[in-house]
Amino acid sequence: MRVPLVRTFALMSMLAALAACHRDAPLSATTFELHDAWVRATPDSGSTTAAYIRFVNGTADTVWVSRFSSDDAATVELHQSSDVAGEMHMAMLDSLAVAPNHSVTMRPGGYHLMLIGATHALVPGSMVRIVMHLSNGAVVSTSARVKS
Amino acid sequence: MQRFVPGSLSRNAAALLAASCFVVLAGGCRPASFHGTAYEPPEVAPSVVLQRANGGKFSLADQHGSVVLLYFGYTHCPDVCPTTLSDWKRVKEGLGRDASRVRFVFISVDPDRDDPVTLQHFVSRFDPDFIGATADSATLAGIERSFHVNSSREESTSAGGYSVTHPSQTFVVDKSGNLRLLYSFGMQTSDMVSDIRQLLRGA
Numbered sequence: 001m002r003v004p005l006v007r008t009f010a011l012m013s014m015l016a017a018l019a020a021c022h023r024d025a026p027l028s029a030t031t032f033e034l035h036d037a038w039v040r041a042t043p044d045s046g047s048t049t050a051a052y053i054r055f056v057n058g059t060a061d062t063v064w065v066s067r068f069s070s071d072d073a074a075t076v077e078l079h080q081s082s083d084v085a086g087e088m089h090m091a092m093l094d095s096l097a098v099a100p101n102h103s104v105t106m107r108p109g110g111y112h113l114m115l116i117g118a119t120h121a122l123v124p125g126s127m128v129r130i131v132m133h134l135s136n137g138a139v140v141s142t143s144a145r146v147k148s
Numbered sequence: 149m150q151r152f153v154p155g156s157l158s159r160n161a162a163a164l165l166a167a168s169c170f171v172v173l174a175g176g177c178r179p180a181s182f183h184g185t186a187y188e189p190p191e192v193a194p195s196v197v198l199q200r201a202n203g204g205k206f207s208l209a210d211q212h213g214s215v216v217l218l219y220f221g222y223t224h225c226p227d228v229c230p231t232t233l234s235d236w237k238r239v240k241e242g243l244g245r246d247a248s249r250v251r252f253v254f255i256s257v258d259p260d261r262d263d264p265v266t267l268q269h270f271v272s273r274f275d276p277d278f279i280g281a282t283a284d285s286a287t288l289a290g291i292e293r294s295f296h297v298n299s300s301r302e303e304s305t306s307a308g309g310y311s312v313t314h315p316s317q318t319f320v321v322d323k324s325g326n327l328r329l330l331y332s333f334g335m336q337t338s339d340m341v342s343d344i345r346q347l348l349r350g351a
Contacts, residue, residue: 040226040230040231040234042273043273048224048226048308049226049230050226050227050230074307075307075308077306077307077308079226079227079306081227081228083316083332083333086297086315086316086317087297087298087313087314087315087316088228088313088314088315088316088333089302089311089313090225090227090302090311090313092304092305092306108227108228108231108334109227109228109231109333109334112226112227114226114227114306114308115226116306116307116308117307148234
């Protein structure tokens, strides 16, 4: 997927620096891409589960990702689990910053999307479409594979 | 009456020493080496008595002869609790027939939302042999204190309601009822299988 470059703001750069500890290794891509999306299966309509996506920002600017949604869940929220001295905490976030030329990988125990109120059973092998807004105004989506 | 034979004691001792060395070299007397964080020395596990969905009780004291994995979580937890149960499922598969001597116990620390039936339904999604059990708030608080852990309700504007901060580790109790290991979140399941097999062998 290709999206236009976003403008760099001083505040965003500062916040991106703060988020540096979450970044993966530098990349060679030149676009903003979504990879390896998956959702944990849930057999119950109305239940809550989690989805995970790898965000790859090959552009020269920080991209902020927010306002997640899916036709397969009543609500999709961005959360972060963190293990602090043996205690697992969870916090809800407004948006996720992906620094220029870096990636952020959602994974169990870290960033994740909370799919609240599944509209139907999410069975392994099926796909869930997740929509999100980028800070440059683009609305993008990815198909997440349901896994057990 | 046996006669004392000079030198026989030292010969017997030497034979015993040689036999001991053989056993040590064969690995039988090596101190156990675990992937998880070991309790050194092991501690007698606290009393844990919980309600089960079938109306019965789960008592840790009744599990002697089995290795028991204990985790404190809640069913509205979308990320780490299902991941832990999914990991346990892989552990159980890795253990094969040995899994019949292992109990996987998920303790809800959210008694306001998790009644025993809801809880058992949640854990059975991963494996029907997994045990979901809980208790009233006061009993849970006592159990948590005895394990030196805490859980706390965190209010949130999330559509999923409040979250619960809870211990991230899995506690492992050996066949004799001693706390032996702690597993951090994300531990390799193959390493857990290896450790549990050692404990089943009596390490």
